[in-house]
Amino acid sequence: MMRDSAPPVVERPGLEDVAEEEDVFAAEGSKSMPQPGSCQVTGGKDVEGPEKARGQLSVSQMEADFVQLTFRKQVSYRKAIAKSGLHHLPCQPSTSSLNRTDPEASIRSTVDWTDSALYGDHIWFETNVSGDYCYVGEQHCIARALQKSVGRKKCAACKIVAHTLCIEQLEKFPSSRAILLDDTLPLNDPNFRINFRCKPSFRESNSRNIREPIVVRHHWVHRRRQEGKCKQCGKGFQQKFAFHSKEIVAISCSWCKQAYHNKVSCFMLQQIEEACPIGAHAALIVPPTWIIRVRRHQSSMKSSKKKKRTSFKRKSSKKGAEEGRQWKPFIIRPIPSPLMKPLLVFVNPKSGGNQGNKILQSFMWYLNPRQVFDLSQGGPKEGLELYRKVHNLRILTCGGDGTVGWILSCLDELVLNPQPPVAVLPLGTGNDLARTLNWGGGYTDEPLSKILSHVEDGTVVQLDRWNLQVEPNLGAGAEPDEQQTDKLPLDVFNNYFSLGFDAHVTLEFHESREANPEKFNSRFRNKMFYAGTAFSDFLMGSSKDLSKHIKVVCDGTDLTSKVQDLKLQCLVFLNIPRYCAGTTPWGNPSDHHDFEPQRHDDGYIEVIGFTMTSLATLQVGGHGERLNQCREVTLTTTKPLPVQVDGEPCRLAPSVIHISLRNQANMVQKTKRRTSLPHLNDQQPVPDRLRIRVSRISMSDYEALHYDKDKLRQASIPLGLIVVPGDSDLETCREHIQRLQEEEADKPRILSSQRLSPKWCFLDSTTADRFYRIDRAQEHLNYVSEISQEEIFILDPELVVMMTVATSPSAMPDLVNPSSSLVNSSSSQRQRVNSDSSAAEALTNNSAPVASKLSRAGCIHRSNTTAADFKPRLRQEKSQKTSETEREKEMLIECVKNKDMKKLQELHLKGADLTSLDLSGCTLLHHAVSAGSKEMVRYILDNAPSDLLDVTEKLHGETVLHRAASLCHRTICHYLVEAGASLMKTDLQGDTPKNRAEKAHDAELAAYLENRQHYQMIQREDQETAV
Incomplete structure (x- = not known):
């Protein structure tokens, strides 16, 4: 070693x-x-x-x-x-x-x-x-x-x-x-x-x-x-x-x-x-020197020492003030600095499944644990009270929109001046407020370190908040209902207040979940219940008479007749542009001179009505019936109706509801970060145009390799080249990539490649340790220069990864460039496609090993290649090249079996393919492991693609690591594991390499493989240990 x-x-x-x-x-x-x-x-x-x-x-x-x-x-x-x-x-x-x-x-x-x-x-x-x-x-x-x-x-x-x-x-x-x-x-x-x-x-x-x-x-x-x-x-x-x-x-x-x-x-x-610089997030971290523990005063000892004082007037008044104030064991004594933006983090561990608990632990690692609060341990009030005097304080709320409303209500109650701005890490389901502030519709896998940087650099904006005052409608004369209530679940809303069809569906879900909570522990099942309830309500027409039982007055203008004429079944008072998990019901009224574009800080609320048709078109970009933009609303109901306030439903008794502006809260809006731009003293300008290669990655490769950036690059499949302005954002790049796909569809193709699915997204490859996905809703916030200046990677979750018959250069002769030189270096085997026009053109001008690799990854489908695609000259040479390749393969296998290292190197330098398979599906690595040759295993690992590591032979379905473990080759097992061999892969008997070592009675090797297997499984969690 x-x-x-x-x-x-x-x-x-x-x-x-x-x-x-x-x-x-x-x-x-x-x-x-x-x-x-x-x-x-x-x-x-x-x-x-x-x-x-x-x-x-x-x-x-x-x-x-x-x-x-x-x-x-x-x-x-x-x-x-x-x-x-x-x-x-x-x-x-x-x-x-x-x-x-x-x-x-x-x-x-x-x-x-x-x-x-x-x-x-x-x-x-x-x-x-x-x-x-x-x-x-x-x-x-x-x-x-x-x-x-x-x-x-x-x-x-x-x-x-x-x-x-x-x-x-x-x-x-x-x-x-x-x-x-x-x-x-x-x-x-x-x-x-x-x-x-x-x-x-x-x-x-x-x-x-x-x-x-x-x-x-x-x-x-x-x-x-x-x-x-x-x-x-x-x-x-x-x-x-x-x-x-x-x-x-x-x-x-x-x-x-x-x-x-x-x-x-x-x-x-x-x-x-040495003094610690605290790290990359020093501006956000509350130093331990600011948080001071104070001991409770021992009054008996003090009084005995001070009995001889002649006057107690000043002392008694001070003592009275102290006794009136509740003693707390900790105080915060900050040292103000314009560079500091101390952060308070509130995490709702019940949001997002188990995400909340994991995020709570991660923030304790990045920050001071005493600036991270678990909302299930008493709520946010004590933490806000403790830090109320900290200058430039910022708050990060990790949860759904309801959690954000909880924090904002506590800030109102404490009357902090100035009120600290609140950022959002969305962990809920709808997350409409988070979408409005550019934080996305949900947390995926973005590094928390980057989120902290966005919180520090975010812009402070204002959010209107609205009061709901409810009075009983004594003149309604409606029949009493046991399930109705005369109070709303919330008296303030930040997102929306609605009544009618959507509130009825939400209320039925809420009541069913309270009656049988064990049946609603699956997000998929919850969505299916929502869909079923909505469909049944649609058939029953439960909200078709809504317009007959309400009266709407906006800034003194009675809209009741308009509501009745349109036969609306849902009425929404909307404060933010997003509604119902990301839809935009107000739309873009640029052609309508009676209304202005919607804003969340203008002191106006938008009144929108929906018919069943307009509700159905919301998910495909439609909008509702724009009724008014106003500052005050008086809504009168004459029968019990389902309503919801920011997603909290109830059945409200006949009431008179007054909606008025309460105040404006400070929020942190995620903005574009020009991290890759030159400094002020750097005279290099941003390039006018960028030529960027586009490569796509399958979901299976991403999940397996996203912490190994080099291997993920090797597994990517070239898609083509786009030319964009240097200051483009990712939305612009998406349009160019879509045009690239359309152009490729019109070209005569040398090979058949799979088109991008509608669900593809960009990957950020600039972080030190891994790739991560970029939410499509946040593409306009990211400049292309921030994630790459040479190559963009995109994740296609529906990319089909398959093995085809084209596993060697001879199987795809149309991909071989006859004029290309033979492989003469170890790096040529790992060379990636450098495309300047399209995947097809790039593959035509590249080497055979890359073609073999792309065939495995699903970009090339041999079964879709027709006879017309082959060039006549290559067709004539096919049989000759096949026989030469077979002879080379036999010579390679023979020299590996005989441990003839010199002969192996000579054949490789002459262009022999180290990815060759024999009739049983064994690779050269299988044979090298069987021979027990450490030198040959190391040579093949250094010069062949890493895909060989997980190739399984036909007889037992074993990888090279399975075989090495069976033969108790410890050092070779180490080589294979360090090269990236999968420890979770099973053979036809369902055994992992660890199980093979146990069957070979090598307990120490089994323990090592188990250790590394677990390390592969928890690698994502333990990455935060590194910087």
């Missing part, structure tokens, strides 16, 4: 042993430390007399000498790491105050805002991680001692993983004060633990000026697995191939996310005490 030449930061005992991962003192002195049950302590008293003396003398002189030498070298390092991110803050808690007294209290999954909050407390969430080692280290891992599977938890703030049983071991402090002394080691202290605390989220108050600037230092954490590159040397963090490896590959800061190799050349001692 290849190992780094540079030595680790600290040799035995290592840095991980001293500070975070292992307990060096217990490990080195394990022979002398009392084992569980070896020394009984009764009654909570220390053992006295000869027994104690003999216990102390049990440490040998050799051990004592070694410990003394080791300690002198390591004490400064231990103290420095212990200080990292913690002890630099003034007036830290004493050791005794940090001891765990209640075992259950040591496992918290929420932030503790009480006066008993522990400094550096972890925030534990359930995790299915099985590959990571327990952070307490093997010496004190209870699960390892018990030798059984135990549940694990993961800290959301620093991303360490520990067994549930080991968490107390991780956080417990020494029972004696020996650890605090510089000249002793608690070798005989059975309660000694590593004391690794989480990144600090607050500080203690003291007599110094609490507004005095205090630096935040790094919070260094060891990682056995780390993505990204080292900040010092710029190289990646190699994953060492070693079974049950305990090697620490990286040291990273959980504040700024900087990561370094665990080498002296990359990470040095002085970096431990």
Whole structure:
């Protein structure tokens, strides 16, 4: 195995042993430390007399000498790491105050805002991680001692993983004060633990000026697995191939996310005490130095010391004011800065399935956990009250439109001045307000780091909010209804207020769900219920008489006769342009001089009516009947009618409803970010025109490879070339791509290619770690120069990926360019199509291996190629080339079986195809694995397309990794896994490579494959560890 030449930061005992991962003192002195049950302590008293003396003398002189030498070298390092991110803050808690007294209290999954909050407390969430080692280290891992599977938890703030049983071991402090002394080691202290605390989220108050600037230092954490590159040397963090490896590959800061190799050349001692820049989102993060815990005053002690005062007038008045104000254990003392935009995040974990809970944990990793609030733990009021005096405060609401309304109502109640602007991360179903503010119709897979940047850079706009005042209509004389109510579910609306058909459907769904909640746990089933209810209401005509039972007056103008003439079945008072999951019922009244385009900040509300026909056309771009734009509405109903306020339905008794403007809320609108534009001192202008290659990716490749950008590029299929202005947005690019498809349809095609489906979307390939999808509703916000200047990738969810008969150059002779030179380098096999006109032209001028690859990906369908498509000259040469190819293939397989490396290289340099298959479907890799030749496996991996890794042979359906695992070739398994071989793929017997290793009785290989298999499955979650 290849190992780094540079030595680790600290040799035995290592840095991980001293500070975070292992307990060096217990490990080195394990022979002398009392084992569980070896020394009984009764009654909570220390053992006295000869027994104690003999216990102390049990440490040998050799051990004592070694410990003394080791300690002198390591004490400064231990103290420095212990200080990292913690002890630099003034007036830290004493050791005794940090001891765990209640075992259950040591496992918290929420932030503790009480006066008993522990400094550096972890925030534990359930995790299915099985590959990571327990952070307490093997010496004190209870699960390892018990030798059984135990549940694990993961800290959301620093991303360490520990067994549930080991968490107390991780956080417990020494029972004696020996650890605090510089000249002793608690070798005989059975309660000694590593004391690794989480990144600090607050500080203690003291007599110094609490507004005095205090630096935040790094919070260094060891990682056995780390993505990204080292900040010092710029190289990646190699994953060492070693079974049950305990090697620490990286040291990273959980504040700024900087990561370094665990080498002296990359990470040095002085970096431990350096001030932390907090990272890319420093402007949004609330530093722990702003959040101060204040202790409750001990009035009895103070009064006894101040009895001799002659006057108590001023003191008593101050005391009375303090007693009238509720005491809170935490206060916020910000240091105002025009560059800071501190962010409060409110997450509704019930929105979007399990998305809310995962997003809550992710924001605790990116930000200070004390600026992230779980709305299921008491709502937003306390958090808003705590941060009300923070300058330039911004709020991010993660949930549906109802969650946003909840936050805005709390802001009204607290009367914050100025009111902080609110951004939206849509997790609900409709998300019409989020769509209006350009945040999209739902959260897909955009990195949260990028969302934070959008929140920071977003524009503050105003949103009208409307009052609903309801009075009973005493003159209606309607029959009483048990299900009716005289109050609306909300007295303020931000999106819309409606009555009639849509409210009736929503009300039936709401009542059915309350009666049988277990039947409505599926989003698809809910949609089917909506559709069925809407259809039945349509047939029954439940709202056809709506116009006969309402009276509408807008700014003094009676619209009742117009409503009756149109026979409207639904009436909507709309504040924002979006309605019913993204439709635009007001439309674009540019040709209608009586109405203005709709705005959400003009103080006017739009009144729209719907017939059943206009409701049906909404989903295809239609609009309703525009009735009025007004400032006040009086709506009178004469019978119980279904109504809904921002999606909350009820059956309202006959009433008189007054709608009037309440106020305007500040909102954050997502805007276009010109991140790729040159700086002011950069004289390079944006190019007038951009020539951009367009390549498409299938959904299966995207889901499997979107964290491996290089492999995803290799798997992409060229579509053609577009030429667009340099300042184009993605909407413009979409139009060019659609025209490209139309032009390709009219050309005489050399090969048949699948057209784009209507559901395709753009992919952003500029992020450091992965590709992610761009919501179609947000294409106008993204400039093409932001996501690429040379190539655009698009995701086509309906692209068919299939294997065809064209698996070799000889099977598709029309794709071979006779004048092209033979392959003469290792890179030519991985060369991607560089298209300047179309996929067909590009493929005609490219090499045969690429054609073979595209045939596999579904761009080429051999069965659709007619005889007229073949050129006569190539048809005549077909039989000759086929026989030559067969001879080459036989020679390749023979030299691989014989381990003739020299012959293999010669054939490859002459143009032999390394992707050749034999009659049983075995690749050259299959044969190289069977021969047990590490050199040949490495050579083929370096020079052949990565598609070979998951090709299955016909007899058993096994991949090369299956075969290597069956033969217990550990090193070859490592090569294949590192090259990207799938660990989840099963053979015809349903076995994974891990199962094959188990059947071969190689337990260590099976454990390694299981570890890597799980790593592939959780890779998306753990990517946030890297920067």
